[in-house]
Structures are given as C-alpha cells and as structure tokens.
Amino acid sequence: MTISWYPGHMHKANKEMAALIKQIDVVIEVLDARMPQASANPLLKAMREGKPCLHILNKADLADPRITREWLDYFRAQPLAHAAASGKDKRIETADVLHLCRQLLRKVAAAKPRKPQPAPTEDENADLAALRAWKQENKKHQILIVGIPNVGKSSIMNQLLGRKIARTGNEPAITKGQQRVRLKDNWFLVDTPGVLWPRLEDQAAAYRLAMSGAIRNTAMEFLDVAQFAAKTLLEEFPERLKHRYGMSALPADGEAFLRELAIARGCVRKDKDIDWNRVSELLINDYRAGRFGPMSLERPPQAENPPAA
Ligand SMILES: Nc1nc2c(ncn2[C@@H]2O[C@H](COP(=O)(O)OP(=O)(O)OP(=O)(O)O)[C@@H](O)[C@H]2O)c(=O)[nH]1
Ligand SMILES: [Mg+2]
Structure with missing residues (x-):
C-alpha cells in the first residue's frame, strides 16, 4: 500500500507557516535523530529558503549516538545552519538554543553586503556602536519551530520554557494551531502543527516515518x-x-x-x-519505544559505512 497522509489541516498549517515565515528570524527544524533524512520535509525546506536554521535532532535517546554525531557534522557544514541533539536522557537547554540562534544571526549579518561608507570619526564610531547595541537589545526575535508530526516539537517548546504550555502526546497531529510564547527577554517561540507534504515520493522513507509514528495509524x-x-x-x-x-x-x-x-x-x-x-x-x-536499544536507520550522504548492527 502506498503511504500518503496530507489531510486538510496540514495544507492549512503549511499556508499559515508560509505567511508567517517572512517575520521569522530563525527556524528550528525538529528532525527525528533516527531518520533525519526521511523526517526532513521538502516543503519546509523550500519555505525556509534564505532563513537561518537550527536543526534539532530529537529523540536522540533512541538513535545511535555515533551516527547522530555524523548527522550533526553534516548539518553544521551547511550554509546558515547549525545543529544540536536532544533526547529524553539529555534535553537541549534554553541557553544552548539562544546561543546557537545568536550565532546564526551573526552569520546572517556578516553575509549581508555593506555599502562602502566614509570612515567615521572616533566619536561617530562610539556613537554608532552604542546605537547598534541599543538596537540589538530592543529588537524582537522570533523563532519558528517546525517539523513533521509527532517528532517532539511541542515537547521541545515545553522544555525550553520550563513549563508545560503546549499539549504533547504519543500520536501525530496533537498540535492543531500555531502558539506563540515569550521564551526569554526579546526572544519569542512559535510552535506549529506537524506537517507532511502531498506526495511521499520516497516510499521507503515513508515507511520509516510510519515506523516512527509520524503517520496516523488509519493512513497505513x-x-x-x-x-x-x-x-x-x-x-x-x-x-x-x-x-x-x-x-x-x-x-x-x-x-x-x-x-x-x-x-x-x-x-x-x-x-x-x-x-x-x-x-x-x-x-x-x-x-x-526503543526496546531494541538505540538504533539509527539512516546515515548522512557522505558517510561511507552502513549502520552497524
Ligand atoms: N524517546 C523520546 N520521546 C520523545 C522525545 N521528545 C518527545 N518525545 C515523545 O514524542 C511524542 C510526541 O511529542 P510531541 O511534543 O507532542 O510532538 P509534536 O512534534 O509536537 O507532535 P504534533 O503536534 O502532533 O505534530 C510524545 O509522546 C513525547 O513524549 C525524546 O527526545 N525522546
Ligand atoms: Mg505538537
């Protein structure tokens, strides 16, 4: 049976994300650490084009830690990207996320072309530095959390906030709409419903997603x-x-x-x-439930050896 699951609520959620993404500073894409390739949504990739992206490899407690490290290197080597792992045994911390997001914003600023300006005087320099610091302090930053269903987006949001603000559950399509909350100071987080894409061309990847719990039981x-x-x-x-x-x-x-x-x-x-x-x-x-021990079903494209048994 061909696996395909793209109900109306996902189409709506995709449209809402596309509208919001213009105002977003950093995208957090939550991936399943056991299958970062199958769980990467091509629609979201197209949508976040040009935006800095922090890839969080979640459920890392269920994946092979050596292969997760290979994936982290793979994502870190991509332009305007960073990567971190998170799992039930070792959750990602708010300070780490903010640190990585700030690093990404600095990369964005450094990549922007600057018009040549006449050299400022010492006084002007000090004034400009003060203005920049003031702007930086007062600017609001928005982080959008995206990913496929059931990958742990809302759990990560709750973890970062240190309280249970979003509903979570061990089945796909728990989150029904966007939810925006203040993370810290001028940093805001937006949780979104899990989304797939209309045609799952790579059916082997679709079956891995079904194994993971990203596809509703009635659609397989x-x-x-x-x-x-x-x-x-x-x-x-x-x-x-x-x-x-x-x-x-x-x-x-x-x-x-x-x-x-x-x-x-x-x-x-x-x-x-x-x-x-x-x-x-x-x-x-x-x-x-991870009862076979931690195992990764995919390795990054450049890794040479197949997953170790
Ligand atoms: N083993 C393990 N389970 C996790 C981890 N993070 C989340 N989960 C579980 O994964 C399930 C889905 O978590 P949610 O946070 O609701 O996932 P979501 O991505 O928000 O799902 P939707 O809103 O339905 O798209 C829950 O049962 C969580 O307890 C993790 O790091 N390790
Ligand atoms: Mg959710």
Whole structure:
C-alpha cells in the first residue's frame, strides 16, 4: 500500500507557516535523530529558503549516538545552519538554543553586503556602536519551530520554557494551531502543527516515518509497516532481534519472522490463525519505544559505512 497522509489541516498549517515565515528570524527544524533524512520535509525546506536554521535532532535517546554525531557534522557544514541533539536522557537547554540562534544571526549579518561608507570619526564610531547595541537589545526575535508530526516539537517548546504550555502526546497531529510564547527577554517561540507534504515520493522513507509514528495509524496498513520493519531489522540489526525475542536463529524474510514471533508471543486467534494485526502492533510498538536499544536507520550522504548492527 502506498503511504500518503496530507489531510486538510496540514495544507492549512503549511499556508499559515508560509505567511508567517517572512517575520521569522530563525527556524528550528525538529528532525527525528533516527531518520533525519526521511523526517526532513521538502516543503519546509523550500519555505525556509534564505532563513537561518537550527536543526534539532530529537529523540536522540533512541538513535545511535555515533551516527547522530555524523548527522550533526553534516548539518553544521551547511550554509546558515547549525545543529544540536536532544533526547529524553539529555534535553537541549534554553541557553544552548539562544546561543546557537545568536550565532546564526551573526552569520546572517556578516553575509549581508555593506555599502562602502566614509570612515567615521572616533566619536561617530562610539556613537554608532552604542546605537547598534541599543538596537540589538530592543529588537524582537522570533523563532519558528517546525517539523513533521509527532517528532517532539511541542515537547521541545515545553522544555525550553520550563513549563508545560503546549499539549504533547504519543500520536501525530496533537498540535492543531500555531502558539506563540515569550521564551526569554526579546526572544519569542512559535510552535506549529506537524506537517507532511502531498506526495511521499520516497516510499521507503515513508515507511520509516510510519515506523516512527509520524503517520496516523488509519493512513497505513499495520501489517505492511510491520513487514517493512521486520525486513529492515532482519537486514541491518539481526542481533538486536535475536536478543529482544530470545531467538537463536532468524527466519529468512519478514513474513516468516512475524509468523514465528506471533506463535512465540501468543498472537494467535481462536481459529488458530495468526493475529497479524496484534503481532504487527507488537513489533512496531517495540521499535517506537526503543526496546531494541538505540538504533539509527539512516546515515548522512557522505558517510561511507552502513549502520552497524
Ligand atoms: N524517546 C523520546 N520521546 C520523545 C522525545 N521528545 C518527545 N518525545 C515523545 O514524542 C511524542 C510526541 O511529542 P510531541 O511534543 O507532542 O510532538 P509534536 O512534534 O509536537 O507532535 P504534533 O503536534 O502532533 O505534530 C510524545 O509522546 C513525547 O513524549 C525524546 O527526545 N525522546
Ligand atoms: Mg505538537
């Protein structure tokens, strides 16, 4: 089944973001640290063109820390970009975010072409410096938090504010509208609803998103996603599967693996048939909860070796 999920509320949210983004100083794009490529929304990339961007690799507690470091280097090497990781075990701090946003604004200022001016006198110089400092102190800065559904945008906003101001939850489309709050001094944060894009061309990436919980359950076939997950885990993390489910040997393909797991875990219906839905949920929920240990499903384009099992 082709995965596609672009309900009306996402179209509306995209339009509202496009209207607001002109007034925004820095964009925070929240990505899933386990799959920074699949979770990067091309519509948001086009929308934030020319704006400085802080990429936060969230749910880093569920990703392989070595691969997360590779991703951080990858994003930091991009123009007008910075990157930081955040996870349940080690949350990003407000001071870090403000520090990185200020660095980005300085990069923007340095990149602006300056008209040649006659050299100011010493007095004029001091006066200009004072004016610049005054302007800087009084300027309002707006940070827009964007990203795909369920990636942890509102959790990050709550964390940065130090109080629960936005509703969060372990399902996509919890945030329904923009929410603007003062972060500190002249810095404001705007939380936004999670958005995808109309056509998920890369279906392997779409299936990774479905594994992660970014796609509403009703917009996907659980068995299809579980088979994809089983195939991925069999190929890339066989030892983790064996360890989690106490299997000494693994079946060759996803379906055979799910069948064996269903029998081992009692996911069998009264008529003795396999309960495919239950076993699919079991595997997907184990993955989402990180019960196989931290694992990254993607590496940055320039990294040479495949993810270590
Ligand atoms: N393991 C882990 N879970 C996290 C982390 N951050 C957020 N979550 C969980 O991810 C789920 C989604 O969090 P939200 O903050 O509601 O995500 P969101 O991006 O605002 O979602 P929408 O508003 O629906 O787009 C919640 O169950 C959070 O507890 C993290 O760093 N690690
Ligand atoms: Mg939210």
